Every structure is written in structure tokens, then in C-alpha cells.
Amino acid sequence: MFSMRLIELFRTSGFRLAVAFLLVFGAAASALFLFVDWQMQSFLDQRSDEWLTREMQSLQSLPANEIVSRLSARSRDLTTTERPFSLFDQSGKLVAGVPLAFPERPIFDTPFDFADRSAAKKDHYRGLLHRRADGSSILIAQSLHEQREFRERLENATLFASLTTAILGLAGAIAVGFGAVRRLDAMSDAAAQIMKGDLKQRLPTGRAGGDIDRLAKVVNEMLDEIERLMQEVKGVCDNIAHDMRTPLTRLLGSLERARRRATNIDEYHGYIDEALDEIRGIHKTFGALLRISEVEDGLRRSGFIDIDLKAVASDAVEFFEPAADEAGIILSYQSSTDEPAIISGDPNLIFEAIANLIDNAIKFTPKGGLALVKVEGDGHHVSVTVEDTGIGIRSEDADAVLRRFYRAEKSRHTPGNGLGLSLVSAIARLHGMHLEITSPKIGTRIRLVTAPAASIAGQRAGKSYSLRM
Template structure:
């Protein structure tokens, strides 16, 4: 890992969060350990002081001669000096006991400490109490607190070693988090850089951990999917405009040039003008359809959504196309759902989309074919299907047919501008409907499916102002 990369780690959010938690945990550790140390030290000293006061009480109740004898006997029994006792006269001169010199005191009957130089030359920490007796002598009762001091040192060393270990492990963890964050952000940055440079097929990497970065990456990836679709659609529209509109424009220009070069009769001029007007109107209709699709894709139209029964939409569309179907001998059938197939949407747009599906099915079906409009509804979905017994749509073209101005080679000589299914796709996106093309064997099935509308929920949303501008 280079020094440049190491210098990047402290600036990462992962490292800073790791250090923050290290500081919080360290403070908690110090507070807890300090509390335990304080409680333990206070407890041990309190126990030692209580024992000293008991010894003072016991010695104070003894007769002077007995006390002197007992102190001398105790000095012989306590050879290690664990609980030394001593007796001094009023002037502090030694009378009996293990300690031969009265230490400096700050007052009587107060626990104090001093370093006792024993006969073997070793210093021992001693906690003692000096009590003045009734006869004027001074009684010293003490306890060796070396073990208590060692325990205190052990606690302090444990605190220091634990703190150092915590610091090292915490810093290593913070560095690991920082490096992990840096690597992840570098991967995101590289993906974004590639997208900025024009590769819209790239997507931000997702780990599957469902954390904040994953959620943002999924949102951005969804945006990139839509952007790629729009860019692909724009490119396809440009290509299709160049391919499909070139022919009518060429015919229009050629007809006008012929009329300009030749001396035509009045009837021929009128015929040329009519032909030019027809081509121009066809172009105008194409651009109107493109504008219509752009208008549909404007999400502001969602503000006019209302409850719509797809049964009614299907019935109106079938009634509208019945004369055309009868003229070509096509059997047009409507299969309504058992109950209302309610959907929140724009009734006019849904009607236009259904009409486009029917127009497409009838247009490409041979005479005497069969076209069926079927509605269905359940607790979790509503659907509208248009099926026919025509030639169908090849699987390789089932995505492309929804592109604006796209026309397959087999349909280029059929009347139309290649925008009907594009308008259906725009309406489906606006209404969050799933648009699917399936094999009909023979023919094909095009389905619009979405979530059903519960009127009670819509009424509550409408009464609160949701769904209205």
C-alpha cells in the first residue's frame, strides 16, 4: 500500500467513524475500569482500617501489664511482621513490639501509612493507627499493606495494557474500515468515471449488504437504467427518423421538382399538390405522435389519476373497432373479468393504449383471424390482454417494437408510423404497469398488468388531497 493511499485513509468516513467509536469505547473503558479500581481500593482499605480499629479496641481494653506482655508475645508470634503492634511511652520512646521507632503522625486514631524498614533491610508499606491510652502511653497497631499495593499495581498495569491493546486493535480496525471504505468508494468512483466518459452500460457495484451505500447505488443504478433506455430510445428515434422519414421527404421533394421542371396541366398540378399535401400531413402526424408520447411520459399527468375500470376501457375499445373488424371478417371478442378490474390512472390514456393494441392486432392479422381482449382481476393484480392469431412478433424483436419509429422489415410496407406500441409503452410506464409480449401460438399476446386499486384507500388519499394538484 503506497504512502499516497495511506494518506487517503484518515480522510475516509469509515476511518473517522472507527476512530470515533474507538474514542467512545475508550472513554467507556476508562470510566468502567476507573470505577472498579476505585471501588476495589476503597473496599480493601476500608477492610484494613476496620481491622485496625478492632485491634485498637481489643488492646485498649487490656490491663497495662497484660497489654505489655501480649504485645511482646505478639511480636514473637508475628515474625513476618504482617500485623505488627508496638507500645511507646508518652514521649515516644520504645517500650515493646515489632516496630522500634514511632513514625511521624498527623493525629491520633487516624489511619496513616509509612515505609517500615525491617530488620532484614527490606522496606514494607505499613498502614497504622496510633492511639493514646489512659495511662499516657501510645499504642501503635499496624498492618502490612504490601499485597494491597501489589493488587493496585496489578489493576493499573491491566488498565495500561488493556488500554494499549484497545488502542492498537481499535486503530487497526479503523484503518481496515477506512481502507475498505476507500476501496469501495474507488470502485464507485471508477464506475462513475466510466459512465461520465460515455459508457452507460456500467453500473455501480452492489455488495448485497443492504447498507446505505448499497441503497444509494441501487437508486443510481435504477436512474442509469432509465437514462440508458432514454438514450437508446433517442438514438433509435434518430436512426429511425433518418431511415423512415427519408422516403416520404424524398417523394415530396421529387414530386415538387417534377412539377417545377415540367409544364403540367391544371389537373396534374392539382394531383401533385394533393400528393405533396398527403406526404406533409403524414409527416405532421408522425411528429404529433412523438409529441403525444413525450406528453404522456410527463409524470405530471399522474395528478389527474382517478379510479378506472379496465372492463369499461376494453368494452369501449372493442366497440370502437368492431366496424373495422367486421369489414375484414375478423372475429373481435371481449372477455370481461368476474368483478371490477379497478386501476388508478388516466382513462383517456388507457383507452388510447388499448386502441393502439387493437389497431396493431387487427392491422397485422389476416382476414378471418381472431382478436381477443381479455380482462382479469385478483387480489394482487389486474391485467388487460390483447391476443391475435396473426403472424406474431419474433422473440428477437419483442423489446425493439416498443422503440419509437421502429418497424420490422416485414411491416415496412404496412400503413403506419411505428409509434403505436411506443405510446403503449409510455402509458405503461406512467401507470407503473408491466408490459409483456408472449407467444400466442399462433399470433402473440400483449399484456398490461399492474396492482389493483382498492377504492377505500383511494377515497382516503383523495379526501386528504393526495393525487390532486
């Protein structure tokens, strides 16, 4: 179990990212340390070389006997072991000064590093060796003990800091990784509950708003939509069962009466006609449901073309004028612009949406009432509005009337199946339109508004302007 948790830890992106950052940081820190060490060593060598050169020049200007006396005097000073001066004869034997062994591989007149072989423990020096005209050699040196000790301490401190950083970084990576594993476990548990049917369950989100939180938020929004659709499907099934029960009961009654009560062919035909009317109503209801489903699938979007919203609205008004006259309703059309209102869409669906709104306006407006279809545009939006002086829609029912089969209390006794506004809503969503339902003091106003990025098309100065959604 623990090994599996470790494998999960190593696979988390947070742990891998933290380890990668730690490796990059370690490589950069190592490169920086090497550069600083190289610069420091170069600086110390330069200072030593300058001192060695300066001292050698001062000795070279002295007579031979004075050089011997000065080196002998320096050899009696204990502090000279850090900066020894020595004089050797032609054979490399010490003549005067601090007792040092003549370098095994001498380099003349150029600073070099060497080890003193005369001491029990080799001491390391940086020295400058000069051969005199008489064959003797002068050696001036500076001990490297302090430099090497300082460098060793610096390396130890750097190593300690690197190990501490690595341990803390690895601990941080493990903490981040285990945090990610815990979050993934919580999400997996929530997903398991969702798969078991608990659609109210949601993925946990944190306060940081990181990548996983953003992903969880998107998934939760998707789950909200799925839950809404499932509730809608359940509601549709319930409503179908409820709304189909009455026409099916009437259909069954008509057929029963035709079988039992019909005494002649005319009565038989009458009962059959009643049954056919009920079947046509049921067929119309299912046809509307299939139509809504077809629109919501979005397959019709591939056939969008540029259409003039004014022309479509005008055709719809002209189509319903006879029905309005028969119902005693004054149906009129207005437009706020003389220019075409071009939108991208399916002309048949746009016509069907406007037709449903006009049909509702005629159906729910008393005789002598008014129904107005109006197309407007302000350069950014194009809208079509259908308003009437009918029974109106209560504000609390404004969202509910868009659900399938929903019928407000005022309209329950009016023929219909409660699918008209559902179809209008589906067409509006397909075209990127916003559906607004308001009820002034008298009647209802329903408005379809294009997306904010839209603009009115027109012919201005020989140019064509079109609205896109």
C-alpha cells in the first residue's frame, strides 16, 4: 500500500515539477559556486604574485652580502614561516634564510606552486624563484595554508548548504506531491459517487485557484449542466406521461364509443373523426419534441447563411394576418431602420421562432387586442420583439414557461401543448441570441436579441455591413 502511494507520488506533476526545479536550482548554484571559487582563487593568486614580484625586485637591488644578512635576520623571526625568504647555491643547498627544500621542478622568474619536502608534513607554498648571475638562487614564497583552509571551509559550508537545500526541497516536493495525491483522491471519490448516480456531488475545489481548481470548476459547471438536463429529461418524461394521459384517454373513449354505441355509419365516422383529432394532436406534440431535439443538437448550424431579419419577420407577419383578422386581433409590423438587418442563421428556424411568438400573441390576446412585431438595431445588437395586450406572463413564470410542457395557470384552458416557447428558446440558443420575457402592465413582451458583438448590416457608401453571431 505504501509503495503504491509512493508510485502515485512520483507520478504527480507537482512532485515532478518541484524535483525538476530543485535540479535546475542545484545545477545553477553549483555553476555559481565554481565561478566564485575560480574568481576568488584568481584574485588571491594575483595578490600573492604582486607581493612576490615586489619583494623580489627589492632584493635584486641589494648587494650579495646584504642579501645574506637580511635573509639570516628574517630566518630568526618565527613569523617568516608564512612568508619565507631563502638563498640557495648552485647545487640547490641552502645558504641563508628560512630552511626550505629547493623545489623539485623549479620555474624561474614566474610564480608557481610547490610543496616543501623538508618538513615532516608537506607545506604548500606559492613562490617566485630567481637565478642570480653567480649561479645562486633566491626563493621568496607565501604559505598557502590559510588559503587552503579558507577554501576547505567554504567548500564544507557550500556542501552543507547544498545538502540542506536538497533535503528541504525534496521534503517540499514530497509535501506538494502528497497534497496533489490527496486532492486527486478526493476528486476520485467524488467522481465515483457521481458514477453511482449522485449527480448532486461535485469535485472539491480549493481557495488557491490553481490549475486543478480551474479544471474542477469547469467539470463542476459541466456537472451542473448535466444535472439540469437530467432533471429536464425527467420533467419531460413526467410531463409527457401527464399530458398524454388526457388525449389517450379521450382517444380510447372515442374508440370505445365507436365500437359500442355507433348505430349507423355516420355515428361511427363521427367517433373515428374524434379519435383522429386526438391522434393528430399527439402526433403534433411528438413532432414538436423531435423538432426541439433537432434544434438543440446544433446540426443545423452548418447550414447557416446570411439572412435579413426584417424580411423574415415581415413574412411571418404577412403569414399570420388572416389568422389575426379571424381572431379579431390587430397585427402590425415596425422596423427602426431602413437598412437590412443581416444575421447569420437558418431562415426556416428564425421564421419558426417568430411564428411561434406571433401565434402565442394571437392565441392569448382577447378579441380587439393588439399584437406588434418590431425589428430594432443600434449598431451593436439586432433584435426582434413580439408584444401583445393579452393575458401576460407573471414574472415568477418567466423562466418556467421555457420548460417543455409547462403551462401557466392562465393558459391551461387554451389549446396547446406547452412546447412553443421551448422551441423558441432552443432556436435562440442555436443562433447565439438572448431571450428576454417581460410583462408590462398589459400583455407580454418577448424579445430575441443578437450577441453583443453583432452589428447591423447596411449599404453605406457602397460598402456592405453584416451581422455575425
